[in-house]
Amino acid sequence: MRNIGRTVQSAIYRDGVFGHRPAVPTDPDALAEAARRRMTRTGWSYVAGGAGAQRTVDANREAFGRYRIMPRQMVDVGERTLATTLLGRDLPAPVLFGPVGALELAVQHQRTHGGRAAAPRNAEPALARAARDLGLPLVISSQASTPMEDTAAVLGDNPRWFQLYWSSDDAVVESFVSRAETSGCEAVVVTLDTHVLGWRTRDLDLGYLPFARGEGIAQYLSDPEFQKLVAARARTTSAGTTGETGSNRPTLAAVRSLLSMARHHPGSTWRNLREPYARAAVETFLDVFSRSTLTWPDLAWLRRRTTLPILVKGIQHPDDAVAALDHGADGIIVSNHGGRQIDNAIASLDALAPVVDAVRRHARPVPVLFDSGIRNGADVFTALALGADAVLLGRPWVYGLALAGADGVRAVTEHILAELDITMALAGVSSTEQIGRHNLAP
Ligand SMILES: Cc1cc2nc3c(=O)[nH]c(=O)nc-3n(C[C@H](O)[C@H](O)[C@H](O)COP(=O)(O)O)c2cc1C
Secondary structure (H helix, E strand, O other): OEOHHHHHHHHHHHHHHOOOOOOOOOOHHHHHHHHHHHOOHHHHHHHHOOOOOOHHHHHHHHHHOOOOEOOOOOOOOOOOEOOEEEOOEEEOOOEEEOOOOOHHHHOOOOOOOOOHHHHHHHHHHHHHHHHHHHOOOEEEOOOOOOOHHHHHHHHOOOOEEEEEOOOOOHHHHHHHHHHHHHOOOOOEEEEOOOOOOOOOHHHHHHOOOHHHHOOOOHHHHOOHHHHHHHHHHHHHOOOOOOOOOOOOOOOHHHHHHHHHHHHHOOOOHHHHHHOOHHHHHHHHHHHHOOOOOOOOOHHHHHHHHOOOOEEEEEEOOHHHHHHHHHOOOOEEEEOOHHHOOOOOOOOHHHHHHHHHHHHHHOOOOOOEEEOOOOOOHHHHHHHHHOOOOEEEEOHHHHHHHHHHHHHHHHHHHHHHHHHHHHHHHHOOOOEHHHOOHHHEOO
16 A cells, blocks of 8 residues: 555545545544444444443553654655565555454444345445455454355455454364365464453443344354254253343343344244244353363464464463463464453553563564554554554444445545554655654653
């Protein structure tokens, strides 16, 4: 991507001459606010919310204010490029679409061709179209609302990775990884920080967990190994109590939940309502979602099952980065899950430089990626300056998706890339690969 800043900026100002303002705001707070106004209450709470008193969410943002970019003058920056190489792949920019589960929550409010009920199935395909248009890698989530094969079909030859939640069932893990390979994924990202779901007060106070309604479990529902577990469960139990009140009296909410499970389950909704499988699938998912017994040596098990590079996501402590490298990881993602897991944890940005330094000192240096708190191009610049090789974008493009589908994802991402390019120009840098700590104030 060459000089994208001026191109995007000029297009917006040119449209402004005709009285048009950007449909997707460029200001990060205005973007979030516009999305909040459009999204469902539960959808907004799930996407925007974090753990506990939201202190880590806030800390992730505040941290960016503590690192200041140093402007430099009289440097020839007439020709700029964001291009980079990551894990041997040439990319137009050091930016990826991070894994975001239950993405259907961002489009629940949208009316589409097939009516409102069809909107949830459009989330990942819309994201995939935007990723393909921009040529940026998409990290497909284990908790996606669309089977990975369908997302892969929309992506064409665009790069994609697969994010794995390490299920407590080995056969499901193996099946996910093998489906990811067949779907053309070029790396596996193992998320380590979510073996237990964080204490997410906003969702708790709404009594709302998407997965309990069948939302965000499409990878499982479409998986042959998972389906075997569901069938076994449906044979041996009456499928648990999801959707029933404590007194077992049906409520309107319970009926809605059952309907949601039936709609999300493969096959006819009507048949799913009468048979036990849809409920059994949700119960099975809640049972096998993840395991808290994992330790570093378990990484070797995964290593034996795939030849793809393995990156670990959720690293904050440099010792964990070193342990990951000692146990065969091919990349580190410094992330605190957007503040969704531990309240009052350190800002992810504060973890970045120590991890980068530890990885660079290691005998087997690997790429270090960063996420959590990036809202604009200056933030991307700052993360690259602290040593990240690339960044993952999260909530901002989800807000774009909520506002305007694939166009919204593209617009948000172009705004971020444009600001990155302009920041580079004004800091006297013509290539993302030149950005370093020298670009920050001491
Ligand atoms: C709604 C939502 C769902 C997410 N789902 C996943 C997921 O399925 N797997 C994963 O590894 N990370 C997931 N994440 C974390 C993101 O990959 C990323 O770490 C986080 O969004 C970065 O924080 P930021 O959005 O504040 O920049 C999710 C984040 C959000 C907001």
